[in-house]
Amino acid sequence: MTPPNRPEAGNLLAVTGLRVTLGAGTVLRGVDLAIRPGEAVGLVGESGSGKSMTAKAIGRLLPRGARSAGTIAFDGSDVYALDARGLRGYRGQVAMVFQDPRAHVNPVRKVGDFMTEALRANAGVTKADAYAQAADMLGQVGLDSKLLRQYPHELSGGMLQRVMIAAALLTRPRLLLADEPTTALDVTTQAEVMAILAELRRDFGLALLFITHDLELAAAVCDRTAVMYAGQIVEVRDSALLHTDPLHPYTAALGAARPDIDRSQARLRAIPGRPLSGFEAPESACAFAPRCAHAAPGCETELPMLTDLDGGQSRCLRAAELRGTLGVTAGA
């Protein structure tokens, strides 16, 4: 069986050995991630894990002064080798939605202006045509086309996020990078936005990289989920197996630490210590070892590699030993 995360022909996006350094600190310490056409992949991690930086690197939006190594290939071609024209084409195929929509719109321009900008500037679509497409897309996300004549401040956060999604999809992208798109929204609005995303993915054959801190949300809406810790991916797993049969102790611990809506527990199984960021992580040891309930002496002296296991991948020296024992039911 082909490991699902290996760069290979047929992948829409393949990130290989991605390292990003900012100043003296290494933020990403070798990220490998592949997305197939139409596939939804979750990227889950706590603050400092590098999940947003990974998305920025994929979008070629790294902050000034960041240095990167490794390759990011979209449809087989190197994203970092694209010239200005190639980059415009790429940005049409890879759209992005962020956590705070208000920070990403121009508050003095109308929604219609904002939505049609890319179409008119890059795709050479006439104004009337662009507005017609924008109106149609607003309908797809359940909004009235009269919003085109309104300003961002007249819209609620949930409405504006739906506008952002509609705008992102206007250029008919093949991949949507969504960085915590529902974190600032109420739960019912989150459900609505996720439902819309699921429908649009089906209708447009859109692949999705869904970045979130919420393991349950990622598992519920993505085909596969990658879990990041301290600037590396520590597990890739079919989402359906994430709770019942995780491969890495960190994934298992994250799942167990969340309070349960169906029952209260005498004590939550908290993970001791705090999450590390990439630049704090040791170079020749497992970054999670100091907080890990399963750490062995070897974990302090050897950097584990991301290794294939049971149809997924795990970056744990003891992964094979621990297989089948980390699940919610097994550990409870």
Add this chain to the structure above:
Amino acid sequence: MPDVLEVEKLRKEYGDLVAVDDVSFTVGEGQSLAVVGESGSGKTTIAKMIIGLERPTSGRISACGNDRSIPARAAGKRRLRGREVQIVFQDPYTSLDPRHSAEAAIDEVLRIHHGWTAERRKERVAQLAGLVGLDGRQRSVPPKSLSGGQRQRVAIARALAAEPKLLILDESVAALDVSIQAQVLNLLADIRDATGISYLLISHDLAVVRQLTEQVIVMRKGSVVERGPTAAVLDHPQHPYTQLLRESVPRPGWQPQRRISALPVGDRGAAPVPV
């Protein structure tokens, strides 16, 4: 023994908008009550009225048997009220003085509320910092050198320094990383066991609500739409809005639904369903 907190027919209007409409509840000693609802449901406005940052349009609030329906002006009166109710906000970044270490922040509250000697205060600072799990370094550095979870512990320790009977937690764990959130929730449970403090938890996170509280009220557009024991309300929600909230929580096999607007909308917060 009066309840720690009594809120009766509380109402707050901002111009034409009714932010809080006819809300009543009580919190007994050592009890925990959750107020759940979405943005705009009025839950934070209630907290602000309880601590005197907003003045109710009508209704009555009393804590430990003392009326506090109208915000206190005099410093002495405000100080007395501070001994009864304290609050921890969502964002520890903006609720701590950037120039004060954890020790200084806690000590300030002790100086204001207790007529203790420096020596006794120092002892108590160490106790409180230990209670919330701050180590020696974390106690003496300014907030900018602390992580979000550590800052939130400082905010909790500072609130506890006044030895309040009731602690309002206004989305206090919402911004924390999952692994840290579990630590803080365990800490809050320990503190309640040790001190008999009561909690008023304002939250949109139903799993956190289940973990920390026994009673819950569900608010929508300023009104209470459902109330009861937390377990019963979450397991068998009666009001369509509570059911929708419950359905909106991601879980394995979740099929998120469109059309939130299918729900009956009360006009400007007027109560659509009596409870």
